[in-house]
Amino acid sequence: MKLLRTKGRGARKAEQALAALEARSASSLESVLPAVERIVAGVRKQGNRALLRYAAKFDGLPASESLRITSDEMRSAWKALDPALRDALTTAANQIRAFARRQLPASWKLSPLRGLRTGQLVRSLGSVGCYVPSGRHPLPSTLLMTAIPAQVAGVGRIVVVSPKPAPETLAAAHLLGITEFYRLGGAHAVAALAYGTDTIARVDKIVGPGNLYVTAAKRLVAFDCAIDMLAGPTEIVVTSDRGRPADIASDLVAQAEHDPEALAIFVTTRDDLARTVAAEVKERSRTNPVARQALERNGIIFVVAGAVEAHEITNRLAPEHLTVDSATDLAWVQNAGSVFIGRWSAQPMGDYISGPNHTLPTGGMARVRGGLSVNDFVKLITVQEYTERGVRSLGPPAALLAEAEGLMGHAEAIRTRLKRRPRD
Numbered sequence: 001m002k003l004l005r006t007k008g009r010g011a012r013k014a015e016q017a018l019a020a021l022e023a024r025s026a027s028s029l030e031s032v033l034p035a036v037e038r039i040v041a042g043v044r045k046q047g048n049r050a051l052l053r054y055a056a057k058f059d060g061l062p063a064s065e066s067l068r069i070t071s072d073e074m075r076s077a078w079k080a081l082d083p084a085l086r087d088a089l090t091t092a093a094n095q096i097r098a099f100a101r102r103q104l105p106a107s108w109k110l111s112p113l114r115g116l117r118t119g120q121l122v123r124s125l126g127s128v129g130c131y132v133p134s135g136r137h138p139l140p141s142t143l144l145m146t147a148i149p150a151q152v153a154g155v156g157r158i159v160v161v162s163p164k165p166a167p168e169t170l171a172a173a174h175l176l177g178i179t180e181f182y183r184l185g186g187a188h189a190v191a192a193l194a195y196g197t198d199t200i201a202r203v204d205k206i207v208g209p210g211n212l213y214v215t216a217a218k219r220l221v222a223f224d225c226a227i228d229m230l231a232g233p234t235e236i237v238v239t240s241d242r243g244r245p246a247d248i249a250s251d252l253v254a255q256a257e258h259d260p261e262a263l264a265i266f267v268t269t270r271d272d273l274a275r276t277v278a279a280e281v282k283e284r285s286r287t288n289p290v291a292r293q294a295l296e297r298n299g300i301i302f303v304v305a306g307a308v309e310a311h312e313i314t315n316r317l318a319p320e321h322l323t324v325d326s327a328t329d330l331a332w333v334q335n336a337g338s339v340f341i342g343r344w345s346a347q348p349m350g351d352y353i354s355g356p357n358h359t360l361p362t363g364g365m366a367r368v369r370g371g372l373s374v375n376d377f378v379k380l381i382t383v384q385e386y387t388e389r390g391v392r393s394l395g396p397p398a399a400l401l402a403e404a405e406g407l408m409g410h411a412e413a414i415r416t417r418l419k420r421r422p423r424d
Helices: 008-022 033-046 048-058 071-080 083-103 140-153 167-176 186-195 212-221 245-256 271-284 289-298 307-317 327-331 347-352 388-404 408-419
Strands: 002-005 108-113 116-124 127-131 157-161 180-182 205-207 235-239 263-268 299-303 321-324 338-341 378-386
Touching: 002 008, 002 271, 008 299, 008 307, 033 048, 033 186, 033 212, 048 186, 071 167, 083 140, 083 167, 108 388, 116 388, 127 140, 127 186, 140 157, 140 167, 157 186, 186 205, 186 212, 235 245, 235 307, 245 263, 245 271, 245 289, 245 321, 245 347, 263 271, 263 289, 263 307, 271 299, 289 299, 321 347, 327 338, 338 347, 378 388, 388 408
Parallel strands: 002 299, 127 157, 127 205, 157 180, 235 263, 235 321, 263 299, 321 338
Antiparallel strands: 108 116, 116 378
């Protein structure tokens, strides 16, 4: 990891690094966009014919194998799973479900004055597609994190896609009662979910992380099918003056092993802690080639002048994952996907079993949104009901506002009601 100091001779270099990090995008998609555009357009125009062609080419799907995974396959995977892992998946599912239920917004009514009743209705989306990666590692946890909030929201149709899904992922699908699962991945899977084919009916929204091709495809279809966010490489920031070097280093290595492009940053006021953590990281990543590559490329330790600067830098970075020393630190945290407090809160606990979602904003998007939640699977419908008394109270000022905007038809629609006599 590179060690940069924000004071003294290294200050300029540190500021340049910070500026570059602030400008990072969710993903460097330009290099793959031409290919993704062709794939998406092919599936949109040719449907199943293109989808099967790409599934064979990119997913290695044999012509004899069905795209759709049967309930029997998922059930068999569950039965074959080690009982301890079944218990772990069940515990994680229960934690995620309980958290999502607490997040669910409520319908409500309000009477701000006599003659007017307003309110909010909460309605679930009709259908969603959950993308579950299956690259370097099987990710049954992502299936839990995307499908369970949709279930809690009441989504009627939940579709899962995953290229070459691992038995653990199939088992997780059985645990949740998923009935529509396709062995499909990449940009062609996103296109099928967005536009539909003879095999897969289109969905209202696509959620879940993926590689550059998946992310680029989500960006391309976003005006035709809702998406959650554009997920980039994993990010971790640890801002600490009191943490144990071994704990800090282990979290940095853990998140770095996701991807060679992962971002791992430590912010501290203590020069001695910075050097010790750097040494620990080097030792702990020695036998982890992916983490080592990420840390060499994108690992930075900022040694700052004081606590205020540490807080400012952390919020400027707007990280996906953030670890701080104590609950009092929450007072200054403005931008972060998910926050972990204290030495016992290992970041991987949030990846699997805490309950809050692990699908989180990257590329600085934590400045404007939080992680995936049950709120991504519902819509809020506003309601308003007037009586004559309410219109007579609020109608005149509303009509004046309409006239001020030059919308005389709006004003007349209000005044027509005001002209009515009670017997009308």
